[in-house]
Amino acid sequence: MRPRPLLCYAIFLSPFFLLALAGSNPSDSSSTITPINWDLYHSSDDLMEQIHSLVHRHQDKLSIETIKSGNKGYSAEINVVTYSGSGRRRESNDDRSNFRILLTFGQHGRELITSELAFRILSILSEEQFLPENNGPSLNRTLEKLVVKVVPIENSNGRKRVESGDLCERRNGRGVDLNRNWGVDWGKKEKDYDPSEENPGTAPFSEPETQIMRKLAISFDPHIWINVHSGMEALFMPYDHKNTTPEGLPSKKMRSLLEQVNKFHCHNRCMIGSGGGSVGYLAHGTATDYMYDVVKAPMAFTFEIFGDNQTSARDCFKMFNPVDLPSFKRVLNDWSAAFFTIFKLGPLQLDENSTKAAEKWVSIDEYLDGYLVERKNRYGKNMEVIDVGMQEIKTYFRLFLLSSVLLMFMFCSRIAKSKYGRNSIPVMP
Numbered sequence: 001m002r003p004r005p006l007l008c009y010a011i012f013l014s015p016f017f018l019l020a021l022a023g024s025n026p027s028d029s030s031s032t033i034t035p036i037n038w039d040l041y042h043s044s045d046d047l048m049e050q051i052h053s054l055v056h057r058h059q060d061k062l063s064i065e066t067i068k069s070g071n072k073g074y075s076a077e078i079n080v081v082t083y084s085g086s087g088r089r090r091e092s093n094d095d096r097s098n099f100r101i102l103l104t105f106g107q108h109g110r111e112l113i114t115s116e117l118a119f120r121i122l123s124i125l126s127e128e129q130f131l132p133e134n135n136g137p138s139l140n141r142t143l144e145k146l147v148v149k150v151v152p153i154e155n156s157n158g159r160k161r162v163e164s165g166d167l168c169e170r171r172n173g174r175g176v177d178l179n180r181n182w183g184v185d186w187g188k189k190e191k192d193y194d195p196s197e198e199n200p201g202t203a204p205f206s207e208p209e210t211q212i213m214r215k216l217a218i219s220f221d222p223h224i225w226i227n228v229h230s231g232m233e234a235l236f237m238p239y240d241h242k243n244t245t246p247e248g249l250p251s252k253k254m255r256s257l258l259e260q261v262n263k264f265h266c267h268n269r270c271m272i273g274s275g276g277g278s279v280g281y282l283a284h285g286t287a288t289d290y291m292y293d294v295v296k297a298p299m300a301f302t303f304e305i306f307g308d309n310q311t312s313a314r315d316c317f318k319m320f321n322p323v324d325l326p327s328f329k330r331v332l333n334d335w336s337a338a339f340f341t342i343f344k345l346g347p348l349q350l351d352e353n354s355t356k357a358a359e360k361w362v363s364i365d366e367y368l369d370g371y372l373v374e375r376k377n378r379y380g381k382n383m384e385v386i387d388v389g390m391q392e393i394k395t396y397f398r399l400f401l402l403s404s405v406l407l408m409f410m411f412c413s414r415i416a417k418s419k420y421g422r423n424s425i426p427v428m429p
């Protein structure tokens with residue numbers, strides 16, 4: 001979640017409010033900061049250990065890599081888990097025919113619940129846990145075509161600060177907001193700019209974490225990007241840095257997907273729209289704007305999965321994370337189901353006229369290869385003859401095309417001659 005103007009007022013006024021409270025009932029002031037509930041939440045070390053062993057138990061579909069980077073005496077590392085629905089041995093992760101989804105969690109240190117959701121999603125993908133309403137075969141068919149990359153804790157240095165008691169920290173280990181450090185409209189500051197929240201860094205991509213994420217996104221080239229946060233309940237699409245959504249069909253597809261997620265999984269409570277237009281403030285240099293504008297992900301979202309807006313702004317753990325077991329369970333159940341709805345509906349929405357597919361020019365050879373291979377698969381071994389004769393068929397097809405063009409040319413020139421005759425010269429206007 002990005003800070004709201006209201007939040008700033010609340011931060012400013014909270015000492016006075018607390019003083020007033022202390023005046024009326026001194027015992028209340030000591031109980032306003034909720035500590036991390038370690039009965040519900042994993043520590044970041046424990047969470048990563050659990051995820052490593054999950055991957056180890058499911059090496060057929062899961063793999064994990066650790067990417068490190070650093071500069072000026074500061075270093076960071078990010079773990080990326082890759083789920084391949086068709087199985088890791090059958091297809092490489094960067095296979096261009098798969099539908100690719102990139103999810104990141106824990107970009108802000110204090111939003112612990114998001115990383116718990118990442119673990120839940122990975123557990124469901126590996127079939128160690130199940131959705132409340134699991135629709136078996138159709139879900140399996142959906143997952144077969146997917147490659148999902150999950151970053152469970154993007155900002156582990158910031159998260160460590162939170163775990164050691166700095167419960168309101170959202171920035172990385174050296175005080176930079178990782179969701180203001182990207183290249184689109186970087187560094188612009190609004191009137192209510194607060195460096196303790198939104199410090200964008202010394203330059204776009206100055207931070208190792210952002211560098212790692214940019215590299216990962218460009219090489220993976222996702223169809224869907226989702227940046228998962230907490231602090232409120234919302235489903236945002238671009239743009240964060242201006243008060244509009246993109247034009248045309250891609251925008252309509254994004255909005256339609258969000259409306260379904262809101263209806264089925266957010267009980268219509270979620271705010272939907274552009275980040276910049278819906279929240280009442282603009283955010284510059286965000287990851288989602290970069291994914292949409294530069295990486296060209298056809299669908300780029302920021303989800304806000306939980307927020308307690310009744311809580312004092314100082315009480316960050318409670319404001320950004322559920323603190324009791326029923327709400328903790330509810331958030332994980334509702335939102336893991338929401339992600340599997342996206343896994344199912346996202347590819348359907350983008351199936352035809354996908355931005356990425358439309359940009360690709362397909363040659364006759366590629367088309368024929370694809371077509372014939374598809375036919376071969378459909379008819380199994382009976383059509384093996386096609387495999388043998390592939391080159392010949394392609395040659396005949398080219399000859400057929402060439403002769404058709406020649407015939408058309410001859411036909412047209414014959415008509416032209418007979419219409420105008422030798423002596424008739426068209427008059428230029």
Ligand SMILES: [Zn+2]
Nearest residue numbers: 001108229230
């Ligand atoms: Zn956030």
